[in-house]
Amino acid sequence: MEKQKLAIPKGYRKTRQREAILKVLEQAEYPINAEQIFMELRNRGIDISLSTVYRNLEMLTKEGLVVKSYMMNEDKARFALPDKKNYLVCEKCGKIVIIDNCPFDKFKEELIEVHGFEITGHSIEVYGVCPECQKK
Structure with a gap:
């Protein structure tokens, strides 16, 4: 990047x-x-x-x-x-992992076409449980 x-x-x-x-x-x-x-x-x-x-x-x-x-x-x-600005958050331990390849870029054009918005920015925050906490 x-x-x-x-x-x-x-x-x-x-x-x-x-x-x-x-x-x-x-x-x-x-x-x-x-x-x-x-x-x-x-x-x-x-x-x-x-x-x-x-x-x-x-x-x-x-x-x-x-x-x-x-x-x-x-x-x-x-x-x-x-x-x-795009990251994963573990709901148990709070660990944050940056998402390097933003999946929004592919979705952005569809949003513009379907909804007519002029997209000026975004951030993606995804919640879940990290591999270490899954093992506990």
């Missing part, structure tokens, strides 16, 4: 904090919430407030560099780079 270029969009200042947020998301194995991003930035010695993390995530989401999603039974949004 081709890596997304992590660049701050035109019209926005390129700040150390924005670049650091994108770096955390790039290195995250799966979608994470704003508090997790905040704690990781603090652990890396970056001086930032939680409200600044939220403001930047909102801008990065609006510009399409970050994808925002909600997991079932969670009240906090999770954030990821677009190449990590």
